[in-house]
Amino acid sequence: xxxxxxxxxxxxxxxxxxxxxxxxxxxxxxxxxxxxxxxxxxxxxxxxxxxxxxxxxxxxxxxxxxxxxxxxxxxxxxxxxxxxxxxxxxxxxxxxxxxxxxxxxxxxxxxxxxxxxxxxxxxxxxxxxxxxxxxxxxxxxxxxxx
Amino acid sequence: xxxxxxxxxxxxxxxxxxxxxxxxxxxxxxxxxxxxxxxxxxxxxxxxxxxxxxxxxxxxxxxxxxxxxxxxxxxxxxxxxxxxxxxxxxxxxxxxxxxxxxxxxxxxxxxxxxxxxxxxxxxxxxxxxxxxxxxxxxxxxxxxxxxxxxxxxxxxxxxxxxxxxxx
Numbered sequence: 001x002x003x004x005x006x007x008x009x010x011x012x013x014x015x016x017x018x019x020x021x022x023x024x025x026x027x028x029x030x031x032x033x034x035x036x037x038x039x040x041x042x043x044x045x046x047x048x049x050x051x052x053x054x055x056x057x058x059x060x061x062x063x064x065x066x067x068x069x070x071x072x073x074x075x076x077x078x079x080x081x082x083x084x085x086x087x088x089x090x091x092x093x094x095x096x097x098x099x100x101x102x103x104x105x106x107x108x109x110x111x112x113x114x115x116x117x118x119x120x121x122x123x124x125x126x127x128x129x130x131x132x133x134x135x136x137x138x139x140x141x142x143x144x145x146x
Numbered sequence: 147x148x149x150x151x152x153x154x155x156x157x158x159x160x161x162x163x164x165x166x167x168x169x170x171x172x173x174x175x176x177x178x179x180x181x182x183x184x185x186x187x188x189x190x191x192x193x194x195x196x197x198x199x200x201x202x203x204x205x206x207x208x209x210x211x212x213x214x215x216x217x218x219x220x221x222x223x224x225x226x227x228x229x230x231x232x233x234x235x236x237x238x239x240x241x242x243x244x245x246x247x248x249x250x251x252x253x254x255x256x257x258x259x260x261x262x263x264x265x266x267x268x269x270x271x272x273x274x275x276x277x278x279x280x281x282x283x284x285x286x287x288x289x290x291x292x293x294x295x296x297x298x299x300x301x302x303x304x305x306x307x308x309x310x311x312x313x
Contacts, residue, residue, distance in 0.1 A: 002197050024193040025202035028169070050169035053212075061166035062230045063211040067204020086195065089203045093234040 004084050016041075016075060029067055033075050041079055043072035045105045052102065060100035065125060068107050069094060069137045073121040076109035077141060087119060087141035094137040103127050105134065117144045153177055160184075160216050172209055180221035184213040184249040186267075199243035203277075206247060206267050207235055210279040213251035214263040218283050221253035221261060226286045228261070233281040241276050245269050259285055 001009070006019040016033040020026045030046035045051070045068045053061025070092055077087045105125050112120040123137045160174035160182075161167055167174075171187035186192075186201075186209045194202025211233055218228050241247050250272055251265035260282055267277040 003195060022196055023202070024191050024196065025204060026194075028191050029204070050165050052165040053167075055163065055165065061164070061208060061211070062215075062233065063170075063204070063208025064166055066207035066211060066233065066235075067202065070203055070207065088240075089237045091234060091236050092203070092207065093232065094230075095232045096230045099229065 003086065007078055007084060011079075016079065019078075020075075025067070026071060029064055029071075031068065031071055033072075035079075040108055041072075041076055043068065043075055043107045045107075047102055047104050049102075054099075057099060058102050060102070060105065062094070062096060065096075065100055065105060065135055066092065066094050066137075068105055069123045069125060069135065070139060072107035072125075073109045073123050073137075073139045073141070076111060076121060077114070077119055077143065080111060081114075081143075085143055085145050087143050090118075090140045090142055092137065092139045094135055096135055098132065098134045100125075100127060100134045106130075112138075114143065117142060119143045156219070160212070164212065166208065167212060170205055170208055172212055174212075174216055177216060177220050180217060180253045182213050182216035182220055182249075182251045184209055184216070184251075186247040186249070188244040188246050193243075198240075201241045201243065201247065203235075203237055206237070206241065206277050207233075209247060209249045210235060210251070210265045210267055210277065211281070213249040214253075214265045214279065214281040215283065217251035217253040217263050217265070218256075218261040218285075221256050222285065228283045228285055231260070231282040231284050233279060235277055235279045237277050238275050241267075242269065247276060248272075256285070261285055 006022050010016050010019040033043045051060045051064045107125040109121050109123045119141045121139050124133045125135045126133045157174045173185050176183035192201045192205045249267045253263045255262040263281045265279045266272050266275045268275045
């Protein structure tokens, strides 16, 4: 099954997990996506030791958080879109606000604009307190068919 | 030379000392004169699109973030903890499976508090990049602990001109 076929299946069954499990890198990071009561899509990176980038603090690697943010934005675009195209990342800009401790990280996205060719997405990540985000980011995607 | 020994220890620290780099297959291969060179080994576990076998953009993000941080350590003359303030990545084209991805980072400016770094990810030719990035780092951050553990061995200061490197 292709990724897009898996996505169609995930939409039918209202369960993104099956699609995410087909992405090796998402599994390596321990990504899970759930639709919470408010209808928001929350992507969670389950903590594991191999996410650590600074063993002294300890803190999660900025690169794995970048990957979580990018993935959360892609899941949001795939989940909300009527027509399905795999988004291609053009730029990702991350502001690191706080260091990420050895705990799960959650991320949500807002699609600022989805045009015919370009989609703009804002992403925020937090750990224990949503009011204290550890990173904010924005990403721009190409969303047209090749 | 003692400097070479320190440098090889620091290079090892950026590879084996960082669990996420070990998990992804990211290695530091060269360090010096405000510059770093890293490599990300292709591995099926890094795939973002199982239909094509292309590496996930996130792995490139981790590569560029790590290379950029290392370039800061190669640029400062004494050990100071650093923290990424921001990182912007432009994805120019997909990495070609199953090829490794190289990264070169250059810390081109250090002020009292902030370091500025540019980096590029590529297969063979850095003028044909897969991704480019611009990052800023805060220097001398607090560790947030009362009794911080001993810092790792200090990185070597920027190298004096080395005739071997110039060849």
